[in-house]
Amino acid sequence: MGTKVCDRCGHKLRSRHPMSLQTVWAFWLMGLICYIPANTYPMLRTQTLFQVDESTIIAGAVEIAHHGSYGIAAIILFASVVIPLAKFWAVAYLAVSVKNPTRVSNQRRQLLYEVVEYIGRWSMIDIFVVAILSALVQLNTLATINPGMASIFFALSVIFTMLSAQAFDSRLIWDVQAKSGGSDAA
Template structure:
């Protein structure tokens, strides 16, 4: 029982994972059970020490997310019709348009939410999924931080879909002007949903397992 780290200031035990102690933890309610227990007695959640299929699900959602992101950038996001002109803007064209009009702040928000965050997320998830398989040079804490950022920030990509929703319902002025959503909005929304599912499938406990292995080896030598 001394192995159990306690949340007390001034104490520095070696922190052990439930797996190393022959226990299994419930991800939902954080209760701990002896290894081999199949269902949490407190919340009924299925117990798995490590989710063996986690990485497969991560890659599957990741791939559909990336595939959906391609048409999301090729098709128009917004169709704007005014008295004289009809224009169709893809995500990037919309950003350039905004910057031309001098709204640099908004152009930046849309660029970050619709381009930087999705692409950054694809790269980050791929990096995390690859890095749990081999010991990298990056510190565990850094990778865990990256995972938390990815989980937190993914939802914010939805901004552009909501902007399209607001604009196309609001700007309906019969002959004067009207805005309609383009097919890219569908693909973009799907891409955001799939990448969120991909990030949620990732079992972040695996990040820390790699850390535990070399430590044990050193102890044996």
């Protein structure tokens, strides 16, 4: 159509971002790299009367389970381990699927993309919990909680995965259909 800039909002027009998938993979890799120290470094440093306790995400959940709160331990494991890993898998799968033929329908993949985009932000909840705990539990000698190094890596990992999901152009999912001559474009 020859229009280079959107008449309405002034944004540069591009049919498809030429580097969309590269950007997705770059952020994806950064997120994955940050996710490793997020699990090996301690997330919380709890200091009570007689002991200092540094626990990683998984160790913390296991400890809570030992205390008998299986429900909370499951929620923590789900929110900070299962969901991030599922997100890495889902973004990678979507990025691969637009280049290669796949049996999963476009609607399903669109749904997967929407779920990933929606859930991505909620992983920041871990960071906020750490922030609230460290601000709140400052009771002099009785008990103090301080954030550990893992929190910064975890936050970075969440931010990079969000950027990765945003960089993915959902129209690429439907381009595959257009190329293969799909007819159900209502």
